[in-house]
Structure formats: structure tokens, C-alpha cells
Amino acid sequence: MPLHRIYSVKGVFSADDKKAIAEGITNVYSAIPLPKFYVVVLFIDTDLDSFFIGGKPNDRFVRIVTGHIARTNIGAEKERMVLEALQAAYHPYVRDRGLDWEIHIEEHEREVWRENGLAPPMPGTDAEKYWIEVDKAVPYTKGEDARQYT
Structure with missing residues (x-):
């Protein structure tokens, strides 16, 4: 950040x-x-x-x-x-x-x-791309898509 x-x-x-x-x-x-x-x-x-x-x-x-x-x-x-x-x-x-x-x-x-208690996703990952899209920190699991957790 x-x-x-x-x-x-x-x-x-x-x-x-x-x-x-x-x-x-x-x-x-x-x-x-x-x-x-x-x-x-x-x-x-x-x-x-x-x-x-x-x-x-x-x-x-x-x-x-x-x-x-x-x-x-x-x-x-x-x-x-x-x-x-x-x-x-x-x-x-x-x-x-x-x-x-x-x-x-x-x-x-x-x-x-940490963002809202979450370790931010690594650069360029699907999870980071989703954080960019929704403009907020959302839970995710390493190797999974952050959309599953919104």
C-alpha cells in the first residue's frame, strides 16, 4: 500500500x-x-x-x-x-x-x-485483479478466485 x-x-x-x-x-x-x-x-x-x-x-x-x-x-x-x-x-x-x-x-x-486482516494477494493474481475490480479487500484462499468469497 x-x-x-x-x-x-x-x-x-x-x-x-x-x-x-x-x-x-x-x-x-x-x-x-x-x-x-x-x-x-x-x-x-x-x-x-x-x-x-x-x-x-x-x-x-x-x-x-x-x-x-x-x-x-x-x-x-x-x-x-x-x-x-x-x-x-x-x-x-x-x-x-x-x-x-x-x-x-x-x-x-x-x-x-494486512488489509482488513487479510494478507493482500500477490501481484498479478486473479485475487489481486478482483480486488482492483471491486476496489476493496475481500477474503480469498491462495490459488482460488477472490469472487468465491464476496
Whole structure:
């Protein structure tokens, strides 16, 4: 599951900006394809007196921390492509507005990830395809079709 935490000073992004950014990020992952419900975007708005860069308050900086679980160790070329696609989703709201920003992606072990208590199906399986179709986690048995359990 990609988890995006976007830290900025309150007011940097409007409600419409946040919605558009979240949709852009979701589109990056649904093109892979991943289920859309895997994508979580959290905007963490902070008071200026609590946001420091280089020891000074800064309302022109955005920090983005992304956690990947569903697809990890995909190779340098694919990792670069995902990072570039994410940056493109942010550009109209960050780079193009003259804000400074930093992004990094953390990778986590799939074995310690659950959706509604379920171990998510492996990439490309019928069960994962069905999760994409219904846009939710449904029970399945390894080697069986998730439809049997809805």
C-alpha cells in the first residue's frame, strides 16, 4: 500500500489542491495496476511555529514521505519511473508554485502488511485483479478466485 504523508504549513494547499493531488497520486498507482483503495494520502498541516528548515520557520517547503509495500524491490529503472510519475503529480502544486520540496520513498516488507486482516494477494493474481475490480479487500484462499468469497 502506498502511504503518502505530505507535510506543509497550514494554507499551502487548498481543499481543491489536496483533492487534485490525491487523485493524481492515485492515478500513478492505478496505472501499474494497483487497487485504488491501496493509495492513502495524508496532508499534515502544521503551524508555522512548528515547521522549521535549517533551524528557521519556513512556509515555502513541502516534505513528502512515501511508504511502499505492495510493490518493492522492483529495480532501479522502475523505481525511477515511479518517482518521476509521482513528482509529475506534485509539480503543478509544488514546483510550479515556486515551493521547495523533498520526497523520498521507503520500502517495507510485504509480509507484515494486512488489509482488513487479510494478507493482500500477490501481484498479478486473479485475487489481486478482483480486488482492483471491486476496489476493496475481500477474503480469498491462495490459488482460488477472490469472487468465491464476496
